[in-house]
Amino acid sequence: MTDADGNAWRRRSVLAVVPPARARKLAKVPFVELADGRLQGVVSSGSDIERVYVSSLVAGTHAYHCSTNNNRPCGGLRGAPCKHLEALADEAVLQYGVDRVARYLRVDAGDGVGSGTDLLARMDTRHEPTPAAVVFSRFLRHLAYLELPDSTTALPELHWFPATGAVR
Amino acid sequence: MLSTQLAQLQQSVPVGLVDADTVVAGFDDALVGGFARVGDEAAAALAALAGAMAGTPLHDRVTEAVGKVTAGSFSQEDLASLAGARSALLGAAHDALLGQFDAAVGRDRAPRAASIGVTVEASAPRGAARAWLHETAVAGWRGVDHDLLSAVGAPVEAALAEPGLRRLAVLLDGLAAELRASLPVAMMSQVPARRWADLWSRAVLLAQDWSGAGDVETISGRLFPLGVDIHEHGTAIGVQVHGVLEPSDGQPARLVRTTVVAAKVETITGPAVWRLLQAHPVLLAALAQRRVLTVTDLPLHGGDLRWLDGQARVGEQADPFATARLLLAPAIAAATAPLDRHPAAIAEPVLLEGYTVRQTEGGLTAEWDDQQILIAVDRLPAAGPLTPALVAAASCCLGLLRWDDGRWLVQPLAVRATVKRKPVEAHNGDWAEGVTDPKVAKAEAKAGDAVAVLRERAGRLLRR
Structure with a gap:
């Protein structure tokens, strides 16, 4: 619901400002987020179950990097984003939709852009090493949510956050 | 109603x-x-x-x-x-x-008996939250940037680590995620000014060195569920069961709510969220199988029944529509805690019957001869079987009466409808023990088990 002044949201307490993330398979890319001014996340290594790659792309400047969580640079970076970055962008588009990813990264998606790889192709990207630690610790924090104990005390603030999305 | x-x-x-x-x-x-x-x-x-x-x-x-x-x-x-x-x-x-x-x-409503609360020792997470909320107020929503949103991480993490501060943590995390997704706010076509100010104000109050009163009484009896309201944001899933509690000591029946909340991540969504609540098997069984619960010595704070799954047993079948028809009207409701009062917190169980649903400019409305009320179809959870189409086909609905933006709305929790000339009944809690709709179950299976994948990753990477 919108009106001419774009004021429909102004006095509403409960509304879905952000559409809920869409479900996607997590095996290859367990973690994607738009945070800290970056598209960032973690991509599981195809060959070694113990190894993960940390990939990131900065909003606006479109500087990218990919390395293992121990800061060893990804061997796939040869003057262009590697397959991990492509997988990261593809999964981000699945999770958030192409519009939200494009808006966050400040890139003009235009017509015919359906996947994250398409979106990457439209950016003037450049490589710039960044430490993996920040992103990796965000991933660990993300995983730590699943270890938190349940709560059985009333949480009245959740009235502002109705579950939604029943469109089948 | x-x-x-x-x-x-x-x-x-x-x-x-x-x-x-x-x-x-x-x-x-x-x-x-x-x-x-x-x-x-x-x-x-x-x-x-x-x-x-x-x-x-x-x-x-x-x-x-x-x-x-x-x-x-x-x-x-x-x-x-x-x-x-x-x-x-x-x-x-x-x-x-x-x-x-x-x-x-x-509806009879018992006045509030408990004290308003007491001041408590200063805590670091509360102080950090207050500092962040102060900076946010200085910046205003239009001035919020990536740095400010990265800075909320520390207070959220600290508050999550203290069970007594879960409310503050869940609220700040939900607000910050919304702001993060809305950057740059100056570019938004409309700013949800009421909503964000609601969340900011509540967070400021929760961040004071103050604690609400504890549990005031314990109660035993039979709990007849009316319906379940499901709440969710990126990192929290909450189910709030509304029901009528018949105390075993013969006192009048009470209208109560009981809540269980689990932490989650945003990629766990839809029916999968029930799997995060498996520490409460008795409650989930009662919801999925539509049964009564016998509870023993549960703490009751106003109308909030604190759920202790080990002190509950599942009993016989109990049709929530029958509960609403027979037990809802005489049940005594409870007043809300003073600092929790806000129009958005109004969630009163009602039974609506004999209406027709019409699609109007403002959305779906339930209509009688001379009356109508808007149906909050944007509050139908993906974790349950209710859909806008099913709600539109219904003539009987168990729901919560709510107020937002100057009007009353009804949020369906369960409906009885006629689909292809056959009676259909659906409740928000039907999938609490697993999806019962084969089509949805198939889609779920195809998407894979998000909880299991993340637990495997956590097991391998977290404890090093």
């Missing part, structure tokens, strides 16, 4: 509600721009907020705080005074609206 009751409810708006709403909206607009430099319009809005406190114990403090904020030099205490004033106004709006509802349907 009869159409005559609905008529009484909707015939007038409580006196003063529109004025209160205008004052709050002025404050909300001021917070969009932030308090770094308070312009004339914002200064007038803040003065109106102080003016609205005339004759109350808050007046002097709020007037002083408004003066300091307008002058540009203010403390966290000043912001707490403003948040308190705004909450007092909306609390009064809540009381007036709920009073109107109680009068219309004849």
Whole structure:
């Protein structure tokens, strides 16, 4: 619901400002987020179950990097984003939709852009090493949510956050 | 709820509600721009907020705080005074609206007996949250940037680590995620000014070194579930079961709610969220199988029954529609805790029957001969079987009456409908023990097990 002044949201307490993330398979890319001014996340290594790659792309400047969580640079970076970055962008588009990813990264998606790889192709990207630690610790924090104990005390603030999305 | 009751409810708006709403909206607009430099319009809005406190114990403090904020030099205490004033106004709006509802349907409500709470020792997470909320108020929603949102991580993490601060943690995390997704706020076509100011004000109050009263009594008896309201944001899933509790000591039945909340991540969504609540198998069984619960010595705080799964047993079948028809009207409701009062917190179970659903400009409405009420189809969870189509086909609905943006709405929790000439019944909790709809189950299976994948990753990477 919108009106001419774009004021429909102004006095509403409960509304879905952000559409809920869409479900996607997590095996290859367990973690994607738009945070800290970056598209960032973690991509599981195809060959070694113990190894993960940390990939990131900065909003606006479109500087990218990919390395293992121990800061060893990804061997796939040869003057262009590697397959991990492509997988990261593809999964981000699945999770958030192409519009939200494009808006966050400040890139003009235009017509015919359906996947994250398409979106990457439209950016003037450049490589710039960044430490993996920040992103990796965000991933660990993300995983730590699943270890938190349940709560059985009333949480009245959740009235502002109705579950939604029943469109089948 | 009869159409005559609905008529009484909707015939007038409580006196003063529109004025209160205008004052709050002025404050909300001021917070969009932030308090770094308070312009004339914002200064007038803040003065109106102080003016609205005339004759109350808050007046002097709020007037002083408004003066300091307008002058540009203010403390966290000043912001707490403003948040308190705004909450007092909306609390009064809540009381007036709920009073109107109680009068219309004849619902008895026990007054609040518990004390308001006590001050507690200063805690670091609360202090960090207050500092962040202060910075946010200075910046205003339009001034929020990546750095400010990265800075909320520490207070959220610290608050999550303390079970007593879960409310604050869940609220801040939800607000921050929304802001993060909305950057740059200046580019948004519309800013959810009321909503974000609601969340900010509540967070400011929760971040004070203060604690609400503990459990006041314990109760045993039979709990007949009416329906389940599902809440979710990126990192939290909560189910709130509304039901009628028949105390075993023969006291009158009470209208109660019980809540279980689990932490999650945003990629776990839809029916999968039930799997995060498996520490409460008895509750889930009662929801999925529509059964009564026998509970022993559960703490009761106002209308909030604290759930202890080990002290509950599943009993015989209990049709929630029958519960609503027979037990809801005489049950005694409880007053909400003073600081939790807000129109958005109104969630009153009602049974609506004999209506037809019509698609109008504003959305789906339930209509009787002379009455109508908007149906909140945007509150149908992906974790349950209710869909807009099913709701549109229904003529009988168990729901929660809510208030938002100046009107009453009904949020369906369960419906009885006729689909392809066959009667269909669906409840929000039907999938609590697993999806029962083969089509949805197949889609779920195809998407893979998000919980298992992340637990495997956590097991391998987290404890090193």
